[in-house]
Structure formats: C-alpha cells, structure tokens
Amino acid sequence: MLGNFTYCNPTKLYFGKDALCGLNEELPKYGKRVLLVYGGGSIKKNGIYDKVVKILKDNKKEIYEDAGVMPNPTTEKLKEGIERARKAKADLILAVGGGSVCDYAKAVSVSVHCKDDAWDKYYIRFEEPSCKIIPVGCVLTMVGTGSEMNGGSVITNHEQKLKIGHVFGENVFPKFSCLNPEFTYTLPKYQMIAGIYDIMSHVLEQYFSGEDDNTSDYISEGLLRSLIHSANIAVENPTDYEARSNIMWTATWALNTLVAKGKATDWMVHMLGQSVGAHTDATHGMTLSAVSMPYYRFILPYGTAKFARFAVNVWGVKPDGKTEKKIAEEGLNEMEKWMKKIGLVMNITELGATADMLEGIVESTLIMDGGYKVLDKNEIREILKASY
C-alpha cells in the first residue's frame, strides 16, 4: 500500500431480487423530471421497462425518454442526449441497461450544463466538470463494466476512430444503483461471457502492476477465484441465481476503485481492446479477450514474479520444483484453456478486424505507463499481429 491515496465511494447499492424497490427509497430525493435512458429496447421485451415506469409513475415523476443508446455509445448520440436532457430539464437521469447505458448517462450528466464540446473537454483534454452535474441512478441489466459504482464513462468517436474512457471523480458516480441478478438472465450468452471477461480484465489490469506488497492484490485474487468459480457454473446454467449474483457483485468490486488502491494500474489491455472496438464496433469484453494472451505473454518477462504468484494463487498451479518462469507460463496456459472453455473470442479476426485495419488500430491505441512494460508502437503492432 505504498503512497498516499484517498478512497470515497458514495454510491448506494440495492442488491438482490427486490433491488428495484430501492427506487422507492431514492426517487423522493430528486425533482419530478426524470430522463429515462435505455438501449435498443430489450427492456421492453423482458418487462423491466414496465416495472421501472410503474415505479416512476407511483412516485409521481414526469418521464422523458432517451432510448437507443448503442453498445459503444457515440459522440453523435451523446449530442442528441444532451439536447434531450436540456429540453427535459431533467432533475435525475435514470439509466436502465448495461455499462454502455450507464457510461452514456454519466457523459450526459456532466455535459447538460457544460458550454464546451463534451468530447473535447472530457475525452480529449480529460478535464473535470466545473458545471452543475445532473444526478444519475442506474438499474443494471448487464454485468461487466462496473459503471454502476464508479466514474467511468467510455465514448466512441467514429470520425476520429477513437474509443476513450474518462474516469470521473466521485461527484459523477451514480447516486444509487439497483442490481437484480435476475435482470441479467435474458442476456444472450455471448454478452454474458464477454461481460465475465470484462470483469476479469478489470481485476487483472490492476493486479498486474507494481512490485510492492499490497492488500489489494490479495483482494483481487479473491475476486478472481470467485469469478472463475461462478463463471464456470453460469456458463453451464445461466439462470443459476447464486452464480449470476456472485458475478454481478464481483463486477461491481472489480472496478469501483477499491482494488486500485496502492496500485499503479496498467490498462493496456483496455487500450488495445478499445482501439480494436473503435475500428470494428465489436463487443467490448471480446476485444479484451482477443488481445489478452498475446499481451500477457509479451509482458511476462517484465513481471515474472507476479505472473508466477497469479499462477499459484488463482489457477492452482503447483510450484514445486519449477522455475518462476515455468510457473508463470503455466498460469497463462491455464488461463488460456479456461478462456477457450467458456467460449471467449481469442483473436481479433473473428471480431471483424482485417489486415488493412492493422495500422489504424496501432495508431488509435493509447499508451499507458502503469504496467510492467511501457510499450512502443512497434510492440503494439507485434501484439496486435499475434492477436489476428
């Protein structure tokens, strides 16, 4: 736990089969004008929309809608959402959906009263909001991003071929989130598995950084072991409540700032994956899985001790009589086997990346400096080539 840090996470969580009842606790705290933000309409098919609208009406709220938030929300959609929120004079933005919907709601929340261009201010210049922020609440229907309890907000600019996440401070965190594991049952298996890897990647990208002795690493190992255990059950039986609830809870704690405390944090897998996403519009979690093995095998020599610890503590590799390098490699082999077993995409070709996109993806990949090796553009190219 070297260094100084602060920790504050004020988001209130309502968890379980009755999580939506939390809305009755929270809605009275805000004005009557609610902007209801959601995606492609699956919440209308599975009944969640009706349940939420009923509670809003029971609480005498005026409902304004902003539907059609896409999986990788775009700058165009953001502009439209800002206009809608302004017209609605929203007192509260209620995001009903997965991480993209929550991310988007936060982007709108900091932009409604902002005079600058939101993309330039928050996603290019990484400035903090100085204007009034509209409070955001979430009803989660998909698991993975942790957006329900953090300040993360990823927006894609197709024109500039950039997919960039801003991690806002605690004043932008959702005020509350309702987490009902049953709401995630109807999600297609592909999306569920992608979410599972998104969670894993969040933990790994914080875990694989730093060389100090850190409690966060022990908590991370616990989260990883719980995730692997529950994922194995959920892949076989997606309506296993315990497994889905453990995955949901793990997702929240994988990226709500806790396991980053005292850590440098890496995020190169996300940078690689987001660049692939900006060029292919592929599912976020799958872009991460597709680049992970080439990336981790590349950086292993720079963090061998940690990869060996990972092998033993997370994957149960027996260390006896083996070199640290051998143990570390066996851990990654076990992880790769598991990834294939649960059905993750293991190359970017399958996600629509073509050879002629390579240079563009290299170009769009932001370089981070918190991991075991700061990559240069040539190394990024080699890793991406190995991901095809």
Added chain:
Amino acid sequence: MLGNFTYCNPTKLYFGKDALCGLNEELPKYGKRVLLVYGGGSIKKNGIYDKVVKILKDNKKEIYEDAGVMPNPTTEKLKEGIERARKAKADLILAVGGGSVCDYAKAVSVSVHCKDDAWDKYYIRFEEPSCKIIPVGCVLTMVGTGSEMNGGSVITNHEQKLKIGHVFGENVFPKFSCLNPEFTYTLPKYQMIAGIYDIMSHVLEQYFSGEDDNTSDYISEGLLRSLIHSANIAVENPTDYEARSNIMWTATWALNTLVAKGKATDWMVHMLGQSVGAHTDATHGMTLSAVSMPYYRFILPYGTAKFARFAVNVWGVKPDGKTEKKIAEEGLNEMEKWMKKIGLVMNITELGATADMLEGIVESTLIMDGGYKVLDKNEIREILKASY
C-alpha cells in the same frame, strides 16, 4: 450472495503518510466549533496532538477538548462527553485515537441532541437515532476495530457488567478518517498484536456463517491471507511501513460492512470476548484470542466443510487423502500455532479472569444466532471453562 441487501459506505478515507492533510480538505465543510476527543494522552507524547491542533488552528477552528477516553469507554465517561459536547455546541467531533475513541465519539454524536438515556436507548433497546447527529471525523492511531469506516460503537456499563456494541446505520459513520500507518508505530507491541487478532476475528466471524456460495468469502480469504502475511512481518519489525499499512487497510475492510454482504454473520467470539472484557477490563483483541480456539473447536462439527475450506485456502493445508474433518482440524491447529507464534493471549486466566467470575461471564454473554451453532448457556460455560 443470497437474499436482498443494501450497501452504502460514504466515509471518505485519506490514507498514507500525508493522511493528515485530508483535514485541510474536510474541516472547511463544518462549523468552527470542534470537539477534540482523545484518550490517555499518548498523542501528546508522540506529537500527533500538536499536528492536529495546528491544522485545526490553521483552519480557524475553536477547539474544545474531551480527553481521557479509556480503552473500554464507559457509560460514566459517555455522560461526561455528552455534557462537554453540549457545552461546546460542537459542530464537529474529531476523534484522535484508536477504536475506543472513535466508538466513543459516535456514541456522543448520537446522544448530544437525544433526550433519552443513551445507554438504554442505543445499547439496551438498540434503537436508531431520531435526533440530529453531530458529524464525526477520525484520525486513527491504532488499528483493529474498523471503527474509522463503520457505524460500530461499543460501550461498557461496569455497574451492569455489560459491554455492548451498537452497529449504527450509515448516517452515524465517520464523515472522514485519516489513516497514517506511521501513527501506529509507537503503539506497544501487545496492543498491535491484539489489534491484529481483532481484525482476524472480524473477518472470521463473518466468514464462518452461511452455507451458500458467496463472493464475500473469497474476499475474506484474501483479507485473511494478507493479514497473516503482513502480521508476520510487523511482529518482527513494527516499523515496516508496508506491513503496517497493509494491516491498517485490511482492518478497515474487515469491518466496514463489505464482507458481511450476503452473510448471516456470527459474532459469538465477540460476545464471549466482550463479556470477558466487561468483567476483567482486559484488552479487547486479547479477550477474542483467548476464547477463539475453544469456541471454534466446539462449533467445527456444525460447519466442517467451511472449516476445511478455511484450512486449505487460508492456511495452506494440503487436502490430499484426508477426510474433511481432518483437514478442518489441521486448519485450526495451524491457526493456533500462528496465534501462539505472534504472541496472542490464549486463555482468559492470563487476562485476569478468576474462577469465581465464571458464572458472571456466562451471564453477561449475549447469544447470537447467525453462526453454525446457536449456543445455550451450558455450552457457553463449557467454552469459557476451556478458555481458562
């Protein structure tokens, strides 16, 4: 993660060697009248008092003092503190000390504007505060109770021979806490080790409950492994910053409601220990260690699978070819060996409990129903006898 629950922990933490700088962020949020609460004066010897007072004065605060909070704060002291806080018209209570000082500050905070008797209302009838609550901030100088980020407040009534903890809701949590691991260096080794076991007991009493599959258990195993690892270092070298900082952080997360989520939670070791404490005034953590082995060996048959998991995942017991019972027992044997090694008190005789106190301790022990076995008074007597 069975069942419904809510999670909200709004305490802001400032962690690290510069943690006290957090006061400059926080103090401007409150009025000018600050009640400075502390214990026996060790903070005057080690310079922490002067540092805090300087920051208070720099922030133009009027300082009112309430010193002399004892290790197990009493109802008499609480009455005195309420009077002092009323006279001071305190806008903020700043607790500088260990868990007892923080616990006491919370007790004062909910009692200043309360017309009922605080002991009867909060510690006998377990009612929630309905009056205005004075905000509390903490500067931690001793690690163990987790009081810096929870609603826990333990008060001892010597007349009634009762030591009772009320776990208040999030409106009573400290608004902020400053955690500088270096502030714990001057603590006597006996107190440090007692604090380490207090942390361990907090995790164990949440872990050893329930039979469902729960992410909290995986996080708990991570916390336990981190604690054991860092405790071994700190016992050899109490000024190892990394070890002390990991212990401090683990203490906070061991009892800030996180690892209780989805769990029944037990707390019988605390009930036994607190009863011993009410009769002997012994150090809290040592009362827990002294009763733990007899208690855990008694309940092992009712939760064998969990004790076996504990043995393997926390103590590294090799399970191959052994019965579940054998694995479970080996885990407790390993734990006992470790407890003796770091210097914990293993019987209540050493804490001043005499044979004639037995019936009184049995009588004062509250019975909880969340663990693997609900004890009756005869079983409590047997466990206490085995603790002599």
